[in-house]
Amino acid sequence: MALVLTEEQSMLRDSARGLISDKAPVSHLRHLRDSKDPAGFSKELWHAFAEMGFAGLLVPEEFGGSGLGFMEAGVVMEEIGRTLMPSPFLATSVVAASALNRGGNAAQKSDYLPKISNGSLLATLAVDEGAKHRPLQTSLRAVRAGNGFKLSGAKALVVDGHVADLLIVAARTAGSAGEREGLTLFLVNPAAKGVAVERTIMVDAHNAARIEFANVEVNADSVLGEVDQGATLLDGVLDIGRGAVAAEMVGLSDEVFNRTVEYLKSRKQFGKLIGEFQALQHRAAELYVDIEITRAATMKALQALGADVAKAASAVAVAKARACTTATRAVQEGVQMHGGMGMTDQFDIGFFMKRARVCEELFGDANYHTEQLARARGY
Amino acid sequence: MSDSKSTDSETADLDTFRGETRAWLEANCPPEMRKPATSDADVFWGGRNTKLSSEPQRIWFERMRDKGWTVPDWPKEYGGGGLSAAEHKVLRAEMAKMGARPPLSSFGIWMLGPALLKYGNEAQKKEHLPKIAAGLIRWCQGYSEPNAGSDLASLQTRAEGDGDDFIITGSKIWTSYANYADWIFCLVRTDPAAKKHDGISFILFDMASKGVSTKPILLISGYSPFCETFFDGVRVPKSHVVGTVNRGWDVAKYLLQHERAMISGMGERGVGRPLGQIAADSVGTDAQGRLDDSMLRAEIAGFDVDEAALAACAERAVDLAKAGQAHPAFSSAMKYYGTELNKRRYEILMSAGGIDALEWESERSKQGARPRAWLRTKANSIEGGTSEVMLGIVAKRILDLPGA
Ligand SMILES: Cc1cc2nc3c(=O)[nH]c(=O)nc-3n(C[C@H](O)[C@H](O)[C@H](O)COP(=O)(O)OP(=O)(O)OC[C@H]3O[C@@H](n4cnc5c(N)ncnc54)[C@H](O)[C@@H]3O)c2cc1C
Numbered sequence: 001m002a003l004v005l006t007e008e009q010s011m012l013r014d015s016a017r018g019l020i021s022d023k024a025p026v027s028h029l030r031h032l033r034d035s036k037d038p039a040g041f042s043k044e045l046w047h048a049f050a051e052m053g054f055a056g057l058l059v060p061e062e063f064g065g066s067g068l069g070f071m072e073a074g075v076v077m078e079e080i081g082r083t084l085m086p087s088p089f090l091a092t093s094v095v096a097a098s099a100l101n102r103g104g105n106a107a108q109k110s111d112y113l114p115k116i117s118n119g120s121l122l123a124t125l126a127v128d129e130g131a132k133h134r135p136l137q138t139s140l141r142a143v144r145a146g147n148g149f150k151l152s153g154a155k156a157l158v159v160d161g162h163v164a165d166l167l168i169v170a171a172r173t174a175g176s177a178g179e180r181e182g183l184t185l186f187l188v189n190p191a192a193k194g195v196a197v198e199r200t201i202m203v204d205a206h207n208a209a210r211i212e213f214a215n216v217e218v219n220a221d222s223v224l225g226e227v228d229q230g231a232t233l234l235d236g237v238l239d240i241g242r243g244a245v246a247a248e249m250v251g252l253s254d255e256v257f258n259r260t261v262e263y264l265k266s267r268k269q270f271g272k273l274i275g276e277f278q279a280l281q282h283r284a285a286e287l288y289v290d291i292e293i294t295r296a297a298t299m300k301a302l303q304a305l306g307a308d309v310a311k312a313a314s315a316v317a318v319a320k321a322r323a324c325t326t327a328t329r330a331v332q333e334g335v336q337m338h339g340g341m342g343m344t345d346q347f348d349i350g351f352f353m354k355r356a357r358v359c360e361e362l363f364g365d366a367n368y369h370t371e372q373l374a375r376a377r378g379y
Numbered sequence: 380m381s382d383s384k385s386t387d388s389e390t391a392d393l394d395t396f397r398g399e400t401r402a403w404l405e406a407n408c409p410p411e412m413r414k415p416a417t418s419d420a421d422v423f424w425g426g427r428n429t430k431l432s433s434e435p436q437r438i439w440f441e442r443m444r445d446k447g448w449t450v451p452d453w454p455k456e457y458g459g460g461g462l463s464a465a466e467h468k469v470l471r472a473e474m475a476k477m478g479a480r481p482p483l484s485s486f487g488i489w490m491l492g493p494a495l496l497k498y499g500n501e502a503q504k505k506e507h508l509p510k511i512a513a514g515l516i517r518w519c520q521g522y523s524e525p526n527a528g529s530d531l532a533s534l535q536t537r538a539e540g541d542g543d544d545f546i547i548t549g550s551k552i553w554t555s556y557a558n559y560a561d562w563i564f565c566l567v568r569t570d571p572a573a574k575k576h577d578g579i580s581f582i583l584f585d586m587a588s589k590g591v592s593t594k595p596i597l598l599i600s601g602y603s604p605f606c607e608t609f610f611d612g613v614r615v616p617k618s619h620v621v622g623t624v625n626r627g628w629d630v631a632k633y634l635l636q637h638e639r640a641m642i643s644g645m646g647e648r649g650v651g652r653p654l655g656q657i658a659a660d661s662v663g664t665d666a667q668g669r670l671d672d673s674m675l676r677a678e679i680a681g682f683d684v685d686e687a688a689l690a691a692c693a694e695r696a697v698d699l700a701k702a703g704q705a706h707p708a709f710s711s712a713m714k715y716y717g718t719e720l721n722k723r724r725y726e727i728l729m730s731a732g733g734i735d736a737l738e739w740e741s742e743r744s745k746q747g748a749r750p751r752a753w754l755r756t757k758a759n760s761i762e763g764g765t766s767e768v769m770l771g772i773v774a775k776r777i778l779d780l781p782g783a
Contacts, residue, residue, distance in 0.1 A: 131661035131733030132672070157734040201740040203750045208737075269530040279767045328726070335599075335757050339528050339765060340553045343598050343758045350599030350754070357729060357750075358737055365730055367674035 003299045009075055012068075016079040019048065024085035026348040032086060033205035039163055040199075040207040041086040047119050049087065056117025058097045063113035065097075070240065070305040074247035074298065081251025084355050086206045088122045090248070091160040095241040096123035099168050102309070103185060103225035103233045112166065112187075123166040125237065126155040126211055133364040135170065135234055136178055140213065142171035142186060148219035149173070151186065151194075154212045157361070161209025162199040164190060169213070174228050183230040187222045188213075204354040236309040239316045242363045243305050246298045246316075249323035249359050253291050253330035256352045260284070260334045267339075280337060287333055294319075294326040314376045317369040324366035327356040389465075397469050404473055407442045409435035413478045415651045418748060419602065422484050426517025428559050440514065443482035450488055450512045453496070457504055458512030464701045478651070486555075487511030487518040489641040491564050494581075494634040498622040507583070519560035519586070520638075521551040521608060522631070528553075529768050531566070532575045532628065536610060538567040538582065540617070545569070545582065547590075547613040553762075557593040557606035560586050564634075570625050581627035581634075584615040600754040601739075601747070638763045639710040643717030644693065645759060654679045654724065658731035675731065682720075682727055689713075689720055708776040715769035718759035725753040 005013065023045055032040060049055055058073055059065025073094050080089060097116050100108060100123075115121035127135050140153025151171055158167070167188040175182030190197055194216035200208045225233040261284060264275030274280055301319035304312035331353040335342035342349050360366070412435050416422045423429065423436055431437040443449055446460060452467040453459025462470065492511055495504055510516040527534040536549025547567055557563070562585055570578030586593075590613040595603040622630045655670065658679060663671040670676040696713060699705040728749060729736045736753075738744035760766040774780045 128734060131735045133733070157737070200738055203737050203739045203747065205739075268526070269528060270533075271530075277767070279770065332722075332757070336760060336766070339761055340523065340758075343761065345597040345599050345601070353599065353754070353757070354750075357753075360730070361733055361737060365733075367672060367678070367730070371672075371674055 001303050003296055003303070005071075005075065009071060012072055013075045013079065015052065016054065016076045017082070019052065020079050020083050020085050023048070024087075025083050026351055029084050029086055029205060029351060030348075040160075040205075041088065041163070045085075046087055049089070050117070050119025054089065055093050055119040056097070056113075057093055059093075059101065059113045059117045063109060064117040065113065066117075070243055070302045071299070073240075073244055074302040077244045077247035078251035078254075081248035081253075081355075082255040084204075084252065084351055088124075088160050088163070090241070090244055091124040091164070092116055092122050094244045095125045095159075095237060096166070096168055098240045099125060099185065099224060099233070099237045102236060107221070108187065108224065121166060122160060122164045123168060124158055124160045124164040125168045125170070125241070126158040126161065127170045127234070127238070128157050129153065129155055131156075133361065133368060135238060136180060136183075136231070138170045138172050138183055139177040140169065140171045142173050142184060142218075144173075145217065148217060148222070149186065151188065151213040151216040151218060154210065156210050157200075158209045158211050159362070160207045161190075161211050162197050163207060166190075167195075167211070168224060170230065170234055180231040182228050183234060184227050185224040185230045185233060186218055187224055188216060188218055192216050192218070202358060204351070204358040206355070206358065232310075235313070238363055239309060239312055240305055242316050242320045242369075243298070243301045243312075245359050245362050246294075246301060246319040246323035249327040249356065250291070250295050250298050252352050252356060252359070253294065253323075253327045256330045256334040256349065257284075257287055257291055259349065260337050263338055263341075274337070283333060284337075287330060290326045290329060294322045297322045314373060317373040317376065320364060321366045321369035321373065324360045324369070327359065328366075331356045393465055393469060396466055397473065400470055400473050403446075404477060404479060407439075408477065408479045409438055411435035412439040412480055412482075414480070415478070416480055417745065419604070423482065423514070424517055424556070424559070425483050425485050425487075425511075425514030426559065426561050427515075428561070429517060439479075440482040444513055447512065449483045449485075449514065450492060450508075453492065453508065453512065457496075457508035458510075459508075464697070468697065483514045485511060485514065485517065486520055486560075487516065490520060490634050490638050491518050493637045494564075494630050495621065497633060498581075498630045502618075503583075503621060516561045517556070517559060519554050519557045519563050519608075521554055521557075521563045521565035523551060523553045524549070525552050529765055531631070532579065534566055534568060534579065536565070536567050537571065538569050538580060538615070540569075541614075543618075544614050544616055545620075547582075547584075547610045547615055549610055551608040551610075553596070553605050554593070554608040555605045555762075557586070557608045558595055562586060563591075563608070564621075566627060566631055569627075573625065576628045578625055579627040579631065580624050581621045581630040582615060583619045583621065584613065588613050588615065590614075598755070599757075600751040602751065602755075635764065636707065636710045639714035639769070640696075642759060642763045643710070643713040643715075645717070645721055654682060654727055654731065657728065661731055661733055661735060675727075679727060679731075682723060685720055686724075689716055693717075706777055708772050711764070711769040711772040712777070714763065715760075715766050715773070718756075719766060721759050722756045725756045729753050 053066040054076055056065030057068045061067040100112050112121060130137060142149040142151050167190050169186045169188050171184055171186055172182055173184040194214040196212040198210045200210055202208050264280060265273060267274045298319045301315040304315035334349050335353060338349060341347050423431055423440055447455060448460045451460035451462045451470050455461040488511060492508060495507060522531055524534050538545035538547045562583060565582050566579055567582055568578050569580040590611040592609045593606040595606050597603045658670055658675055665671050696709060732749055736749045739747040
């Protein structure tokens, strides 16, 4: 498959860009942050998003979605990255929709997917427990009780955790932390007895929560996929999330880069435009190459996911690892080349730096994915 | 032979000094002052507007001040400790060993003091140095302007003669702590007709003077330590010029060397525990006690190598200076490397901290102390001259490269 957008994909990008840059430029995020918005995102905008078919982008048409693929999801994520618009798209429409679509039984799909498509249900995956992303280290316990299970433990960095209507919780039904066997995904209502949700105010002003589960009772119907065999489902869903985050990082890197190049062309020092200094020219050129490489790796990963999620792991690891290093570099160069300006809150560049840092930790950082690649290649 | 004898007795004297110093520090440095400050609020900056934040901080400051050890190597007549370079090095080493923090942080100590000692007249030294040493007056630095950042010498703030006074008009930007400072050391243009480096003067004045105003600028770290500063016809006696009128660039450059040396050492006062230990808290260790993240471990080990080498180089830089062999532009090389390394330290700290380091507002995260510090370090390679400008100076002044 060619690593270029098709005509339809370009049209999708243009319409996403139109809506996002119009309704949610960086000042939108700034406003949400400064007003300490309780939802952390604009519901109105989310509904407009749903009406354009984005909320159900990955949901099959039979459940009311548009049945598009991961490339298309990546196209939207990249646009989100350009303005840092906070929205439930990643958690609900990409990660949770994929989990339900891939792991759900007929009843679960018809219960939830249509509501995801029309934007009325927000869902999220709760996986990380420690400071670093280590899905197999899951130790939140689900023990059998009556005809169902009781969940106990805690999750951190649950994206959109405090606004979600449905939690998809990775739990351990057998084995111990570190093992692949014994993981199970559960659908949990955050309003259930014993669930405590605490919103965490994060460096990037996007939504995240810590969630505690104290003997939370769920019935057998709430198992997503198979008991004890959740690792494979989880791997696939996480890889889809990683591909999407990589696309967001490509968008944010590209945007910071464009802004920086503009600055190089307009700021004067020593009677010259600073873009005339070769010390900066070469670095700008290198960053351009970095971003192009990362864009290609990310497209490759999204295509691989589209072909077969189970076989996409290495391509995804390459994309996420690259996206992390490139985004870090792009935001650092952005601040540095803007000089003192880059350090001010009034200037937007700091927002990109903060979001890049969170995207880096989300679903595994560059080290994590480089290590995964080494393992996949057998060394 | 007599040479080696005098060296022997010097060494013996130094050993005595070391013993006494260690004992004094042990007896006088409160335990609370033996770890790095955790936030800017915990640092004592001196001046009319800054209070000592705790009893241990007060005790530590006052005892050090009384010994002249807020500025150990300044002459005693100006409030200093009168220590030789060798003694000063011993004192620093002993303080570092016990983790003792500086009793007073001050632009007066780091930047203005050395410039006044070299270029100030006797009256200026007598007037200002003891107050800096005693933490009575807090200084800020009025160098940068909106269109004169890296290209500092293109500054436009002008000072026009009026009898015995100058009338100063213009504005500065990025003036750190201008809103808390008592006095400013400021670069002004006294001869607009001269070539750009030749018409600048270095002048001191009270921030409470009529016509001075400041406006804080909020940083990406969420703090606002620096300001826009405006001068609207500020009247300053001509006697407040340090050095010769129109020759202020020499003073400015000399001061910048000290600023750069200070900034390059910023990381040393940083985080306390070694990175490897901090990382172990969040990623854990394997059965052999190694960090359970081989990539991060390699990154930290690489960092430790570079940090140890830089520390050796910093020590050597002091010794070279003492031996009169230092290149005047070497502080630019150190500033470049020290600040880039400190940024790397905080990148590693952030990735070691993972999710826990992403919290911005909570008790648990001490109101985001770590991410805020991380964001602050991004300025290290900008303030006091950017990394690009430092490398340019090395290329031009040390390597003598053409056209650089
Ligand atoms: C936290 C902080 C505190 C500060 N405190 C003070 C203070 O107390 N008092 C004060 O007076 N100033 C202060 N400054 C200002 C600081 O000195 C300037 O920001 C700095 O000199 C850079 O100037 P600028 O911001 O105008 O950037 P610019 O000069 O516009 O630089 C923009 C970019 O161009 C690059 N560039 C410029 N010239 C060249 C060249 N010749 N070759 C290659 N690249 C080049 C720079 O390296 C940078 O990447 C502070 C700055 C910060 C960030």
